[in-house]
Amino acid sequence: MSGKNTRGTGNSTGGRKRIVAERRYPSGGAAKPAAKKRTVKKPAARKATRRKSNTPRGPIRRLLGLIMLPFIWIFRLIWKITWRASLVGALILAAAVFYVSSTLPDDYRVLVDQRARGSVTLLDREGQVFAWRGDQFGGMITAGTVSAHLHNAVVATEDKRFYGHFGVSPRGIASAIRINLRSGRGALSGNGGSTITQQTAKLLCLGVPYDPSAWESERAYEADCRRGSLWRKAKEAIYALALEVSYSKEEVLTIYMNRAFLGAGARGFEAASQRYFGKSANEVNPAEAAMLAGLLKAPSRYAPTNNLQRARDRGETVLKLMNDQGYLTDTQHAQAIENPATLSRAAAAEAGGYFADWVMRSGPEIFTRNTTEDVIIRTSFDQDIQSATEEAMQLVFQERVSAGSTAQAAIVVMSADGAVRAMVGGRDVRASGAFNRAVQAQRQTGSAFKPFVYGAAMELGYTPNDYVVDAELCLDIPGSSRYCPRNYTNQFYGNVTLTEALAKSLNTAAVRISEAMGRENVRKIANDFGLESDLALGPALALGASESTLLEMTGAYAGILNGGSAVTPYGLVELSLQGESEPVITQEGGIGERVISRRAAQDLTWMMSRVVAEGTGARAQLPGWQVAGKTGTTQGAKDAWFIGFTADYVVGVWMGNDDNKPLRGVTGGGLPATIWQEVMARITANMTPRPLPMTNPGPAQPLISQEELQRQAAEEARRQQRAQRQQQRRDRTDGVINNLLNGLFGGN
Template structure:
């Protein structure tokens, strides 16, 4: 039998080797063709991008909206809104700033062709080591790639964008110089606090041009590129300074600064400018933005500058007063809120505190947005209507129980805060003591229509409750509007409309687009009425039984009125000196009643401390008060409660009091 011959081992090995070699050849063929196809694709797409690229200078300012810069009454910048910008070429900016940016973002920027394989590999290695996917976290992108993302690719998904960055980066490297690419980047990068680009950021944080920033300032600005909101120095200066130390080390390691400069910069980190340090005026700025025409403020396409009525010193006095009262007199941890408005007699708003920064508060402006009942702070309007109808501060009004029949609601019987009654008292004493039943009697006899007309004439913009409760402040208003109403008394009866904007102009050319024209004076009440009311409000503070005695100032006469609503949900003090009008509101955002607080308590104290700061170093200006002839004070002893008369009996009682006042009976 013939045996089958076996294949020699050497021959079998040759077959295996040839198979493996064939596979490698096939793979090499595929890879080479893929490389060729990829290269052709990249070349074609790069060429396609290249022909569509605009001129470099067209890409420097990429903001969708313009910026708003606000100036105080002395012409100093105090607030920024909108998208801040400012175009400079990278060559015009500080050399230290250029070096800081390159050292931080792309140390091989001047040598690569738009892509950095070493940077990408390093970023992938870091991402994997930190437990992320290869393309999550560190991107290893060059400055050129970041420009491609900023300008052309921001709306694409991550993977698509990463692929498209390649032809865009290559095309930009062909079309633009390195300095042009760096200029685009340094003008379009977002750097926190509404600042787009390094010129805007330098102005925002340091009050100087990007031409002038030194090494510490450059390091702080470059440090914002990684996380602009987190490292913004206006948010956390210490964190921004710590971040700048990292940038300084990079600059030192890469030879941009020597040992001495490095040591000095470390020891002297950048500080914010006075304007940037001061956060004063935020509520005021927001109000001006919302009050002005939208196309010139919130949606402006231009860079504009707004000159305002804002006063830094008065704002500081208001903020300091609020802080000190809550630190000295309010229990720790209280969630109570407060707001302050200070204005000149003509309605020019000088300061505004919209609330306390607690529990994330700060966006809701309680001075302009919170609608609250003013309580007895409404009474000046009621008594002004009575005086305008012919009454005199010495006229007698009956402080006794009263019941009014309200159709559909039944009987209504208002009471005084003390639950006691004084019988016949003069009109001015009833006002100084903030008695409720005389206010209701004056309102009902003068006519609610007259009271409502007076309120509208004085500038009350909100709804008015046409019921007997109108006299006791049952309608809602804002602190700003109510303070404006009081300004008319100091303004000798001429209506004062609150305003904050003086002029709005283009930042570059200075062309004025909007100017606040002085309104034609509108007389809301006679000068006699305004003078009497000013004197009566001064008695609220100066008389021994006035409800606002706590608001008295040592060096000048002031006038005002307290207000406390039902269940003490709101407490007010609004008043004026001979120079300024100020209003204070205190309460809880959720309408929780205040504990142990009335308008004559903490609000009056906040008002006093505010006005002490406002008037520090200023000479006293007398109040424009008209003193009634021989003012009389009724017997102070409270009278026992008497059965409440019906509405039908009220008019004869008031007529009787008027006659007694006229004839001394």
């Protein structure tokens, strides 16, 4: 019994142990093995706070995690796609840049000048430039040798980060988009944010050369090169990167500075500097450099030849940019503002536009209109005479012509050998590319044609003192009505000398002489003197019924001045290719074959001097000078002429309306003679008068008495009356016969 109790309680050492878990923390008994010492980290204050919170966070976190899970998955997917796509895009871009760069020439200078057309530089008689035509390229300049002011002005204006980017400027593009959007334009409309390298790529048309067979014109080709679509911008960026890979920054800038269009046909800064300032781009000062760089924004709008003040205002903006970016000190900036750029004499004058256009049209096409070379033409042009001509034209129209008048005028100044010294083709004296009335307008010549009638008489042996009857005259014209010319005054003057008849511009006398000399002789002399137009066949030939140009008429009068030899008006003296020492074409003078004898020419000159001294051309008198000339007014006053000469120059003046409306109150002896006098007064201001090459025949001796003259006039009147009566009888007889025939045959 006691044994059971002992096993049951487990107090006896000899009994079995109870099958129970050993107590971890007994109150007594055998010693327990020491437990491992553990270091317990003190929870952070934040965590402790969370533990102290009564809000159950676990479920919220799980809920947020479930919500964000799709977004996290999408983000990871996009990232995986983006970096892979970026890698592929970078490889494609690198391949495209590598390909484009492989197509670029090794020598960047090949890209400096690839114009489809050449240029023509026109020099005056003194060798000074006065006009340019075609795509003007002044010669290669480099970014390293050009004026530092111009170099800095271009960079400051167009791309201040040029030396820091790799051809494309993300900051510049972002800034341009922001400006465009703020201005209410499309993101790619207006400011493009293009770097200089991108602009160079555009100037190179992304490497696409001009092909005449593929494009309607160069204008269409260039318009396509300037397109601003998104795809075009992407190709432009690739080409720009290729340029940066292939060339240095200075080489890219050199290409840009040589190819940029800067107005007035100037391609590149050297051509523009020569065009506007008459100096090399290596020599320009800060103000000139700023004006040139300002042209890049809008070449035609800011061209100083179009509006000098607007060009200066734009230049001031560029100067401020240069000052802000440290290219100019405050002192240099102030000096440039106080001393703005001024144009060269040739650029400021803008003279000779009509003359230059005429030379370009009349010269060989391969070297003028369609040249692929750079051509230099020395001409007969005189800038001083041109200025005098323009001033005279403007003065007369301002002071003598009503403001609403549509009348036009043209002037040609020529030497006796046909060398044209000045030309104005319309009231807009400085026009270029406009209708040139001096060479393109075919107009009736009126009485300005009469010297060729009297020239025929002088050539056939008559003298200035020979007489002609000025009386009523009617001629039967086969197939037409009778021709009865009348004088401007509606009076007849009886027996007059040939000199008096020309001085008073008597029409009946001129027709009588023409008929007596033979129309064919008159027509031949006019043709040989250079009037190439079809001349009238009837008796109206003598009164200038035919048409001609002012240039032809002035050239014909030059033939009278030089002693009777024909001249071919010319302006081109010498043509050469740029860089070549030997000229391709030379012109020694325009004098051709003799038309009338020297004696006949001198007699005719004397007669024409009386026109100015005491006849219809009195307004053309020039104090101290001998002047010869002739007025001309056509039927209905549609054209008015005065052509005259001193011993040195022939000047032709024409006035009329382009639509052939009559002039109001204008005759050849009026405004045209006044313009002539104003022109010559300026031309001869510093010249010594020289006598005209003429012979004074002395006073005319009356051939008959006044009584005999009256008797002849009365006899002529009776003859005309008899002729009229005979014609009336013939008409009555014809009427009777016609009536008889109608009665017999019933009018069939």
